[in-house]
Amino acid sequence: GAVVSQHPSWVICKSGTSVKIECRSLDFQATTMFWYRQFPKQSLMLMATSNEGSKATYEQGVEKDKFLINHASLTLSTLTVTSAHPEDSSFYICSARFPSGIVNEQYFGPGTRLTVT
Amino acid sequence: GESVGLHLPTLSVQEGDNSIINCAYSNSASDYFIWYKQESGKGPQFIIDIRSNMDKRQGQRVTVLLNKTVKHLSLQIAATQPGDSAVYFCAEISSLSGYSTLTFGKGTMLLVSP
Numbered sequence: 001g002a003v004v005s006q007h008p009s010w011v012i013c014k015s016g017t018s019v020k021i022e023c024r025s026l027d028f029q030a031t032t033m034f035w036y037r038q039f040p041k042q043s044l045m046l047m048a049t050s051n052e053g054s055k056a057t058y059e060q061g062v063e064k065d066k067f068l069i070n071h072a073s074l075t076l077s078t079l080t081v082t083s084a085h086p087e088d089s090s091f092y093i094c095s096a097r098f099p100s101g102i103v104n105e106q107y108f109g110p111g112t113r114l115t116v117t
Numbered sequence: 118g119e120s121v122g123l124h125l126p127t128l129s130v131q132e133g134d135n136s137i138i139n140c141a142y143s144n145s146a147s148d149y150f151i152w153y154k155q156e157s158g159k160g161p162q163f164i165i166d167i168r169s170n171m172d173k174r175q176g177q178r179v180t181v182l183l184n185k186t187v188k189h190l191s192l193q194i195a196a197t198q199p200g201d202s203a204v205y206f207c208a209e210i211s212s213l214s215g216y217s218t219l220t221f222g223k224g225t226m227l228l229v230s231p
Contacts, residue, residue, distance in 0.1 A: 004160075034219075041125040043206060043221045044161070093160050106219065108153075108160035 002028050004096045006109035013116055018082045021112045023094030029074035030096035034106070035067075038091040050077045084116040125204065127226040136194040138225045140207035143188065147209035151219070152181060152192045156203045164192070164205075194227075202229045 003026040013019045023033055031052050036044040048058045048069050056069035068080040077096075081088055092112045098105035130136050142150070148169035153161035167174045167181045167190075174181050180193040190207050207222040 006160075043224050046218060046220075049217065095160075108162070110160045111158070113158070 002026075002096070002098055002105075002107045004094065004107045004109040006092075006094055006112050008112060009110060010113040011115070013084055013114070015085055015116055016083055018080055019084055019114060020078055020080045021092055021094075021114070023077045023079070023096070023109055025075045025096040025107070028096075028098055030077075031074060031099060032097040033071055033077040034095045034097075035069060035077075035079050036093045036095070038093060038111075040091075044093060047079075081114065084114070086116045089114055089116045125224055125226050127228060129228045129230065130197050132197060132199060132229055132231050134197050136192075136197045136201070136227060136229075138192045138194075138205050138227065140190040140192075140222045140225075141188060142190060142207070142209050142222065144209060144211060144220070145185075145188065146211045146213050147220075148212050149210045150181070150183060150190055151208045151210075152179075152190075153206045153208060153221075154201075154203045155206060155224075161206060197227075197229050199229045199231055202227055 005024045005026055007022045011019055033050045035047045037047050038044045046059050047062045048056045050056045050069050050071040052071045052074050058064045066082055071077040093108055095106050095108040151166040152164040154164050155161045165176045165179050165181050167183050172183050178195045182191045194201055204224045204226045206224045208219045210219050
């Protein structure tokens, strides 16, 4: 099956700093990638949809200036959490849609655990 | 038995039992549903999907049932194994959104005892 990787798998940063998370589709080109956030014992909440070469579409309530998304190539999307605060601590998961566009061909990364101290 | 935790319902079963995990959805326009398995500290893994024009679909040891009348979805796992312990999410998507957005349900934690 298609593989999606994320880097780093976990990161600890100080309050007020920024942190970048990378999402890569390793063996396919993904025109669309998605970013989710998951708090402990809760479901995945879609933050934004990222299309290669265009601006990301953010879900209601997600601050686009705080969560910067760049989908610069067909295999890489990045999420930058700017001026991180402890409440941003969460599990961030990306997914990439296979070019066929079929819904079930959406593959998830292993997630990145962000802890803001 | 089944219990409701702070946020995540939990289903505890013995190895070898059959497990049934339930999911209610609210969007009557949803026409495609997927079950995912998420192990601790990992991303979701696709298990099985079903379209709204079906009421049952079977995979290897798993069966998904869809009741559109009451907007209910279930995942049945036969002969549950300790490796099945994980959180299970149903997700729905609508053609009205151009099949663009997956909406995840709350999830159920399955605990399998040897």
